[in-house]
Amino acid sequence: MSNVGIIGSGQMGKFIAHCLANNASCGLTLHSVLSRSLQSGRDFASDNGIEHSNVYTDIHQFLNDEKLDAVYIASPTSTKNSYLALSIEKNKHVLVEKPINYDKQLINAIDTAISKQLVILEASHCLHNQIFFRLTELVDRYVGNIEFVEATFNWPSTDEALTKFDPTLEPNGVLGDLGWYLIRTLVELCGGEFEHSSQLLKNNNGAIIECSTIGSNATTSFALNSSYRQSTVRQVLRISGSKGELIFNDFIMPYWGSFVYGDVQRYLDIEVRHGMKPMLDRKFERIYFTGEQHINMLKFFSESINTPHPHVETMLKKTLSSSKFVSDIRKSSIIRHWGG
Structure with missing residues (x-):
């Protein structure tokens, strides 16, 4: 089981948190949340079975948690790439909601992830x-x-x-x-x-x-x-x-x-x-x-973390092409x- 932290407590963040909390077969455990305020983070944690000690308001403290294996990013598009880059820097696998802005930060994060054999997966369910x-x-x-x-x-x-x-x-x-x-x-x-x-x-x-x-x-x-x-x-x-x-x-x-x-x-x-x-x-x-x-997406993300899958890099290149388009x-x- 890989421990997952949630960044972004809006509609999609709540939905994925609910999926993780109620589908052990995904191979992922809901572990922590990063919130803009401590109270909203604790409310989110209470709703989804996260311990209050795993509620964070600082991105660096959130990512420095040694028990954290992977991150789900559902923040506004304007902040996604910075969270993505920091997550890869801290050796975390990333599931990231679309859309993803095309810029140097994204390109560098992807290159670094590939060199570190970290998974970046676009969260387009279809x-x-x-x-x-x-x-x-x-x-x-x-x-x-x-x-x-x-x-x-x-x-x-x-x-x-x-x-x-x-x-x-x-x-x-x-x-x-x-x-x-x-x-x-x-x-x-x-x-x-x-x-x-x-x-x-x-x-x-x-x-x-x-x-x-x-x-x-x-x-x-x-x-x-x-x-x-x-x-x-x-x-x-x-x-x-x-x-x-x-x-x-x-x-x-x-x-x-x-x-x-x-x-x-x-x-x-x-x-x-x-x-x-x-x-x-x-x-x-x-x-x-x-x-x-x-649920298929979450299972694929989990499987890719545990067993490197060549299709992940192909999908990532298509994500990058879509972002550029x-x-x-x-x-x-x-x-x-x-x-x-």
């Missing part, structure tokens, strides 16, 4: 469900050479609710939040080097609330859209190629095994289409989910403002 486990197989069978990728992730929200996306804390807004999954999926399918152009929409608070990106590499073109402005949730991935196309609905947070929906529907029907009559020349491939994706989009986008 990478650990049966959709992504079977993605290569399904593309090879039904798509062939990938020629076009279209991905959308919309999540309804009012402009007032978007005040929580303080640009000083979450500079990437929806691009880093919902858009991260689209970019990470594109990188998973096609690598990370693309020519692209984007439009970002900002609200009155300066938060990015919509992002539309189109682009291509030598063989594949793509269109990505993430938005807080739509009326319904939409999580759709379409992959088209030389043989046909696949359409995945709810591929990021399926209706079973996600922290949002819980246990609703334990399978997903993927649409397979081809030919000149795609609404007739089609069938459905059913994928059954086994294990909740966030987010940064490139922000730097090169046309900015428009919504709401006057």
Whole structure:
């Protein structure tokens, strides 16, 4: 069992703490918490079975705990890389929430982690469900050479609710939040080097609330859209190629095994289409989910700590490519403002 400390006591911090406290099969023990105040840290500890002696308000004291093996980071994006770098410096394995800013501190932390044989794993739950486990197989069978990728992730929200996306804390807004999954999926399918152009929409608070990106590499073109402005949730991935196309609905947070929906529907029907009559020349491939994706992620993190897994470094390189892609989009986008 590896001892894990939590940095960040918001929604995701509380959720992962609950998972660790109630799933011994993960191979991880919830050990400590770093909080901005002692009282909030003690409240967090009481809710999740952490001893009050393992509540910290100082990052250095938190990381100097010799019983601490690994760290879960769910702090605002503006502080993630500094916590990541310090954790690696103190020889801790790291599970870190997206989005992750692309900068020298991130690159150096990753290089150091690889040299020290420490695990850094991106905490995107969807990478650990049966959709992504079977993605290569399904593309090879039904798509062939990938020629076009279209991905959308919309999540309804009012402009007032978007005040929580303080640009000083979450500079990437929806691009880093919902858009991260689209970019990470594109990188998973096609690598990370693309020519692209984007439009970002900002609200009155300066938060990015919509992002539309189109682009291509030598063989594949793509269109990505993430938005807080739509009326319904939409999580759709379409992959088209030389043989046909696949359409995945709810591929990021399926209706079973996600922290949002819980246990609703334990399978997903993927649409397979081809030919000149795609609404007739089609069938459905059913994928059954086994294990909740966030629990799968925690188990993989634990296993990677105990037994070095070559796939971890591959995943880390894809995380870095995704982070760079987010940064490139922000730097090169046309900015428009919504709401006057």
